Amino acid sequence: MKKFDAVRVRKTILDMAFAGSTVHIGCAFSIVELLAVLYRNHLNFDAKDPHAAHRDYMVLSKGHGVMAQYACLHEIGWLSDEEMSTYFGNGTRLKGLADAHVPGVEVTAGSLGHGLSVGVGLALGAKMNKTEQMCYALVGDGELNEGTIWEASLFAAQFKLDNLVVIVDVNGFQAMGTTDEVISLGDIEAKFRAFDFEAVSIDGHDEAAIDRAYRDFKASKNGKPKALIAKTVKGKGVSFMEHDNIWHYTRLNPQSYEAAITELGERA
Template sequence: MNKFDATHLRKTILDMAFAGSTVHIGCAFSIVELLAVLYRNHLRFDPLDAQSPNRDYMVLSKGHGVMAQYACLNEIGWLPDDELARYFENGTRLKGLADAHVPGVEVTAGSLGHGLSVGVGLALAAKREQTGQMCYALVGDGELNEGTIWEAALFAVQFKLDNLIVIVDVNGFQAMGRTDEVIGLGDIERKFAAFDFDVTAVDGHDERAIDSAYADTRSRKNGRPKAIIAKTVKGKGVSFMENDNVWHYTRLDLRTYESAVAELKENA
């Protein structure tokens, strides 16, 4: 099995969600390929040291999707299997939102819009220190409702942070419904371009296209921050979860857990 295999990562997410009787499965599933390709081929890190000073930064601003990141950190070896099995238990450090106390998690996020601002600060520091570090910040499309996102975008452009790559998970939903129905976002590509970002659009589940987008954007040292607009499917990988926003807050029972696992195995 390849490192950071998408099907295996989704199975790990299901195991965590079932063990912890917790939520946010659909929004974790939509970012699996985006994280898998990033960790496999592009993010620079020391597998023996999650706090290596030369590491690239992976900021999960949509912190409620953290099970997908935990699954990747498990692949690296920073989170052991037995800790994942205790996900969301009393006393565990693996909470339902991104927490910087966990090795490999750069920012405590869950208050939406917060993570990107921290990521911009990390990118600015790396730029000024000339370390060559990149900062990847993954945000959700619903998260774009937050004014802090656009304040951070303005700052990134002002300080020419071409070492910042904002990845937008455009799955079309947020907690309370479709993004277009809650607060319409219009053309997200044009919005980031209007802020003078260097913008690329990609199918967020096509690993080859994602790989090319990461390589191209990282190589462009043009004084402009980057935005990768990734069209995704909420709940991707399990048919009864796909594009069904009930799986933002629905918990697995034994029947739905076993059905989801069986489908992943069938389609592997």
């Protein structure tokens, strides 16, 4: 396994986005620390076998942030340098939305709101099989507009899936504007508590806080599913992308690519 730090992961995302001339950079950047800490310190997997039966599950319901997951899978060694260079190209497996044909990607996602339901099913299966497997499902805050999120949450609480951790990327934006403008979400932590989840809110870029929350959730066998409400910054890590929703659909050109790479290099 490689160094696997947040700056390295963001640089890989920029390389992919530039090579593929594609979008969704800002929403990949907001989840980098959440995924890096999970893969580095907590997710149980076999480095030689992405399909090992005993693995923990990482469900990216927010499928448009998949470049961050691909970058993590590259760090593990499940995706090669050569394959990463083909991102979004003709004939590649590495599409712009999460695709279960890629080793380590559990769910095909992109139509928002559905990945969590699959994650709930995986967590239920692990419970029925009496394994120690965890299921982590990462959703976007705008994705909480979808009714299926709350149907899945009701189900998770009913069946006491304390091996399920829902990670909510609260970056305050969705494709067409801020979450407050589209559908205000109010107190997300309180909402999950009302659905009988154990819930905590943290800074989604504070690796120590993320690490502690994952560790505490895994140790908490109280019959309640978990919700990690992670306050993040869309475009985190590159100053001209931060809090600017234009980077949901803007492509890099040579000048913006070099400026972003240079800025990340200065922060390394």
